[in-house]
Amino acid sequence: MPLGLLKYGRGSDYPFERQPDLPGPRELKKHYDVVIIGGGGHGVATAYYLAKYHGITNVAVLEKAYLGGGNTARNTAVIRSNYLTPEGVRFYSASVKLYENLANEFDFNIMYSQRGQLTLAHTDATVRAFRQRAEVNKHFGGRTEMIDRQSIAELVPCLNLDPAQLPVLAGLWHQDGATARHDAVAWGYARGATQRGVELHQLTEVTGIESAAGQVTGVVTNRGKIACGTVIQAVAGHSAVMSQKAGFPLPIVAYPLQAMVTLPVKPFLNPLVSSSALHCYVQQTSRGEIVIGGGSDPYPLYNSRASLPLKESLIASAVDMFPFLSEMRLLRQWAGITDMTADYSPIMGLSPLKNYYLDAGWGTWGFKATPICGKTMAELVASGGEVPTLIQPFTLERFDHFQQVNEMGATAASH
Amino acid sequence: MSPSRLEHPFGQLIDRDTPVTFEFEGETVQGYAGDNVASALIGEGRWLMSRSFKYHRPRGPLSLAGHDANTLIQTPTAANRLAEDLMAKDQGTLSGQNYLGSLKFDYYSLLDRLGRFLPVGFYYRAFFKPRGMWRFWENVIRNAAGLGVANLEATPRYTDKQYLFCDVAVIGAGPAGLNAALTAATGGAEVLLVDEQELLGGALTYHRFTLEDDSRAQTLKALSNAVANHDKIRVLTGATCNAWFSDHYLPVFQGDRLYKVRAKTCVLATGSSEQPVVFRNNDLPGIVLCSGLERLMMHHGVCPEGPAVILAGNDDAYLTAITAAEAGLSIAGVVDLRSEPDDLALPAALSELGITLYQSATVYEAHSDKSGAQLGAVTIYPIESEGKVGVTPTHLECRLLAMSAGFMPAYQLACHGGAKLAYHDDKSEFTLTELPEGMHLAGSVNSTHDLKAVCADGRNAGRGALRALALETDNDETVQCERHVNHPWPIFKHPKGREFVDFDEDLQIKDIINSARLGYRDIQLVKRYSTVGMGPSQGRHSALTTARLIADATERTVTETGVTTARPPVKPESLGVLAGRRFHPIKKTPMDQRHLALGAHMIPAGSWRRPAFYGALDHRAANIAAEAHAVRNGVGMIDVSTLGGIELRGPDAAEFMNRIYTYGFLKQPVGKTRYAALANEQGVIIDDGVAARLAEDHFYVTATTTGVDRVYSEMLRWNAQWRLDLDIAQVTSAYSAVNVAGPFSRDVLEQAGCNIELSSESFPYLACREGMVAGIPARLMRVGFVGELGFELHVPSLMAQTLWDKLMVAGEPFNIKPFGVETQRLLRLEKGHIIIGQDTDGMSHPGEVGLAWAINRKKAFFVGRRSVDILMSQPLKRQLVGFTLSPSAPKPEEGHLVLRDGDIVGTVTSCEYSPTLAKVIGLAYVHPDDAQPDSEVTIRTADGVCVQAPIATLPFYDPGNARQQL
């Protein structure tokens, strides 16, 4: 048992922590230098880095429900950097680097678990694409390689190498692939931010954006109006809805994305395994549950209901990959609303409004980017609108100029 | 000797004439047919069934309905099966779960002693310091996690699925559901009645509603007979409706079958979950809910060993005590949390049976017997004020404790549909509101508890369903139920803790409260921080207590606090049943058998399979080289049936072609083919093929094997807007095709017999003709993907195998050799032809890949025109070019990177050794400044070795294109 736990043995009923992780509710002020809309991981991470690196603490994070209750709470926590484009890989690699040290930085265990991610190729077209991803990832210092059937069998002995008439040809083995306790990431950031003076307001919904002469002057909430210097929207699934309130459209379509989990069993699966052809990924959490996820629902919808057809097809694929899962029991199924862009890359940076910044288009892949988004968005705010190099490729304007950063193939099956 | 059981009317489910045995923890257990594993074990006096998730505490059944996680046990094939859901019969050795050593002596139970060092969320506070330690601790934690052990050798069993349709789905066949079903069916609706019990009647089969207990048996008999005999009611018992999905789409699991029910409207008569009292050691085996004890006796005839204590938060518990006493169970006392029952006749009834009654008192602590794994005694204290006890204890020896703190509506299905829970302080009860359209509630899920009221409520729900179906019905009855079944605060904190709120996750009162104190105030955050409600029973027995505790700790109302979102499924469900039978159809061309006979190495191509080459895999290179040699020097033939085929026919066919594809088609002469490239609205090339104009109003177009479905649906989508006058038909499977290629291809066709003049003059390159080949009607196209004289023959699929055979015979004098798709890829690469999807990616525009010629300059519109124009007017960012390397250089593989000054500028898309040219050739994206034939590019090959590759002019082979024109 780690010594750190000994202090809890005093038998006190009360938590030993000197102060709560999260402060209780309080009144809204009339004015903040920075208002962040959305108390998901991205929102609180931005607040954290603003306070920590830039000394900007007159900041309010406004969250319509509860901290991290949007996609932060629903995602399957895959963290990886084995994307396809140099722009993407450079960006996500920087996020992975931040994640690796996050628990110690927070003094709060986010249970960062680097178990590696294995993606299966069933066609030679995929083998080619994977080889390219491995090469690009290595180029930026990531640990990714192509492995053959033999090595796959050694890595995951219980995997069916010939599922659904689609024999596995090779695998993309990404040693840096990881998961983290998703809620803890949001809590860690919120805790660090509020300890430094940032205000987190839950149950506070932004219902309107006030602007004049191309500039935001304030936000309207269910608890009253707030004047502000800079606004960041980080509302994930509701990105296009929020930008409409600010007066401009975003090229984003919202699709539900579902995931599911089984009853816990003793550990048998260490790496995260996903199949490109079956559009399914399977991983075992530190509680022993098997998490199963895959593709989005087939049609756009602003509703996070779960559905039967998706469950049936996803489970069928999971059973194809691991036949013995057929004897296991499904515990829970849920969905989130994801903000999809045409090129499967985010939209970050400036907007048509001068002091209104965007952190949107996170679709099915944004959890892994939480730290780097927070860091770069904070830099953007602190510099008064100078877009950090790392996120320049993700500008909203790229869609006008045919400068897309296409990550579709590298995102499809494994987020 | 068979275990003794209670006489009739107890034990409705068991067959006393059929004893059964099974193995549990290496010992033989006896029971009767109809027993489940839990009832049989308790019948033998064994309560210990498993170990808890976190502290490895001994656990036995709580609900005896399969509604809690205490009875998750291990079977030879599966982990985490509920003992109540497993029939008692020989099924290999069953065992408890989550222990090291034995179920009785679990070494991990040490964790229970260390519990105070492990406060709620302890894992967030430790294990990561000093840096790097986490790697070690993570493994320790992972290995301690999980409940049962998955059998990795298990294979899917046969399971199946069926669709069912009905007007009204009634979920729950208790008194409310039976009445609802009868009312709806009598009113003319088709009814499906579903219940998870084997018996109809729900609580009527085990619960005593009144002291006299006079009308219950009769009511049950009358209702179940009426239902069973009604021809508009279909009954599914032993069947769990596990979710409510939009529009009343209901998955019902019955054994290894999944019914997918489409109902027009539904009635939820799902009852309620009895709630435990929260006190120290309330999780000891031998402590059950009152309904659990009732089920044991009434369903299985099991009268557990006493003495028993009954802990009552309502009148119902008194009735349990009375039933039990009548069955012969010795009752050490009834402890009522209240000062007196609502029905003042109850105390007298108890004393008549000689049962001691303790009022305004609670069981404050339970103690185990010597074994440490079974209830041995309880300490009772008077209650002073809410949750606080006095000073004078009473000690009672007992082996059984049955409790009822009240009920929580079985809210799950309603909440899947978006219903909300509101708390009523006067009754201390949650009720459901904001039901989705077409959903009706009846019975205790609707907070109605009195039997008469429940029945009336059921009939009203049936009427509601009839109205929703626009069927006639009479007026609703007034339903009144004044009964209070919930105690407002059945929660007793103990200085030493271990008062479990959530049995699944081993959470005590302080864990819940401390979550809120740490700032996790929202009920959802409490859940996420403490894990309350995350376990297998999904908060069924903890949500109410948690809401009360958090409301209290955060000074909000219970309604404001609420419960966490209920997600499907209601009960853990089988992945095997969800997956269903697995069908993996694969498309085979008519020549498939021939390929196999020729020893082809088959590979998947979209949903098809096709030959990669002929011969053994370990002679791949040689086989491909031999096939390529045949095509270049003699003649070869390839089955190209998987190519997509689309027919466009009608007055506007040419106009449609002209809009959808990038090239011009209006003036395409009949009898000619044209290359047809398809762009999307972003200007990216997404597919290509050959368009043959067979008549003024008739085009036959090919598309790529994997792309045709998308091309076809895009065509339909566009024409839904354009409304041009033509028919579009996918004929991929109707036609099969063979490409005969090589200098002798004309001779082979002539040999086979062909009524078309094949000379270059009358059938020139890129022409198409219709005629007979070897007696088979065929569409012929002179196209040259592989760069030789060649004919592509498209014939009705029925005749394709005959064509193949006849061509093989006709080709014999010319040593015709079938070739596969990999050989074709090599040959086309030699010719510099790109493959869409291999040499292009999701961003490739025509200018980058040398397809500028395939863009019509003049026409105003085609799909993607605007984007293509913008893209092609911008400076190129990359360009697809050919390169060569000597065979001795490290061979780049497809996917390797092209670097320039250390930066990634492109990638190799195709690369092969060309036996014809005796060098390595390839296509790659390079920086536009390096795209000229005199430049060189750097390619990083395997293991980081860089090679300098000179850029080549395309095509590599036969630059003058003389051969395909022959």
Ligand SMILES: Cc1cc2nc3c(=O)[nH]c(=O)nc-3n(C[C@H](O)[C@H](O)[C@H](O)COP(=O)(O)OP(=O)(O)OC[C@H]3O[C@@H](n4cnc5c(N)ncnc54)[C@H](O)[C@@H]3O)c2cc1C
């Ligand atoms: C099922 C599922 C699985 C996923 N798996 C992965 C994965 O494995 N790996 C990965 O990297 N990504 C994954 N994702 C994607 C990832 O979850 C998201 O991209 C990411 O969480 C977005 O982060 P966020 O903090 O910006 O969003 P959120 O956590 O959604 O935060 C946005 C917040 O904004 C709030 N909000 C919205 N409107 C308003 C308003 N008007 N006023 C105030 N507040 C508002 C919302 O309540 C919400 O809390 C998955 C997503 C889903 C749904």
